[in-house]
Amino acid sequence: MTEERRRAIWAIYVWCRRTDELVDGPNASHITPQALDRWERRLEDLFAGRPYDMLDAALSDTITKFPIDIQPFKDMIDGMRTDLKKARYKNFDELYMYCYYVAGTVGLMSVPVMGIAPESKATAESVYGAALALGLANQLTNILRDVGEDARRGRIYLPQDELAEAGLSDEDIFKGVVTEKWRKFMKRQIKRARMFFEEAEQGVTELRKESRWPVWASMLLYRQILDEIEANDYNNFTKRAYVGKAKKVLALPVAYGKSLLLPYSLRNNQT
Ligand SMILES: Nc1ncnc2c1ncn2[C@@H]1O[C@H](COP(=O)(O)OP(=O)(O)OP(=O)(O)O)[C@@H](O)[C@H]1O
Numbered sequence: 308m309t310e311e312r313r314r315a316i317w318a319i320y321v322w323c324r325r326t327d328e329l330v331d332g333p334n335a336s337h338i339t340p341q342a343l344d345r346w347e348r349r350l351e352d353l354f355a356g357r358p359y360d361m362l363d364a365a366l367s368d369t370i371t372k373f374p375i376d377i378q379p380f381k382d383m384i385d386g387m388r389t390d391l392k393k394a395r396y397k398n399f400d401e402l403y404m405y406c407y408y409v410a411g412t413v414g415l416m417s418v419p420v421m422g423i424a425p426e427s428k429a430t431a432e433s434v435y436g437a438a439l440a441l442g443l444a445n446q447l448t449n450i451l452r453d454v455g456e457d458a459r460r461g462r463i464y465l466p467q468d469e470l471a472e473a474g475l476s477d478e479d480i481f482k483g484v485v486t487e488k489w490r491k492f493m494k495r496q497i498k499r500a501r502m503f504f505e506e507a508e509q510g511v512t513e514l515r516k517e518s519r520w521p522v523w524a525s526m527l528l529y530r531q532i533l534d535e536i537e538a539n540d541y542n543n544f545t546k547r548a549y550v551g552k553a554k555k556v557l558a559l560p561v562a563y564g565k566s567l568l569l570p571y572s573l574r575n576n577q578t
Pocket residue numbers: 449453525
């Protein structure tokens with residue numbers, strides 16, 4: 308990306324990282340809903356050009372340079388409020404909402420910085436939709452990779468109704484034994500995550516040329532985690548799915564090649 312855009316994405320990353328650390332970091336047990344209220348007021352202040360510290364200032368600066376909306380930031384804080392109270396998700400609708408709050412929002416924050424290509428004929432809605440889908444796909448992948456690690460912290464993000472349909476219970480997840488039932492359940496979850504990656508693909512082509520490479524690269528890298536879960540024979544209880552160096556390096560030229568593609572909205576035989 309251009310230097311200016313790179314710095315802006317950095318500022319957004321830092322704010323999200325700090326928001327996540329409030330509820331997941333070493334001091335999380337001291338974080339109350341009031342602390343999140345204060346964090347939200349601080350967000351409003353930095354959007355009004357009154358940053359509290361130098362990391363806030365990086366985001367204040369970003370906001371003067373790019374047309375970024377405060378709503379996805381507020382939504383992410385709301386997501387953290389839910390995370391403080393909620394440890395189970397009844398069905399995919401509930402999980403979808405959680406993924407929107409903690410990851411779909413990141414996609415929405417990023418689009419104004421990355422920019423839609425001036426030649427693109429796509430609607431802004433469709434590009435934001437794709438960005439949302441990429442955030443969702445990443446978060447679903449993250450959840451599928453971290454099943455064991457999350458269970459050891461008492462957390463199960465998987466849809467309870469789908470677990471029950473597969474004949475699985477929370478106990479099975481805490482036990483962490485890969486069975487035929489588990490493989491079948493995981494196949495369905497991986498398939499859904501891949502659908503969100505596919506939904507995001509067209510949108511990447513509509514971004515400004517200079518912004519496409521990093522987005523393709525991160526997408527290709529992150530979606531390979533799903534392949535690694537398969538390669539581990541669905542043992543995401545005790546093995547962390549990990550994309551090796553060689554595969555990572557190979558993804559970069561592939562991503563570069565994809566960044567040269569014509570925007571989807573300019574292709575004549577669209578379906
Ligand atoms: N330098 C990086 N470049 C590309 N992707 C990265 C980089 N660092 C981290 N990631 C990806 O972004 C995600 C979020 O990063 P984070 O630092 O939280 O790591 P993590 O391994 O997910 O840790 P945890 O789940 O314990 O918070 C990670 O899952 C990782 O795969």
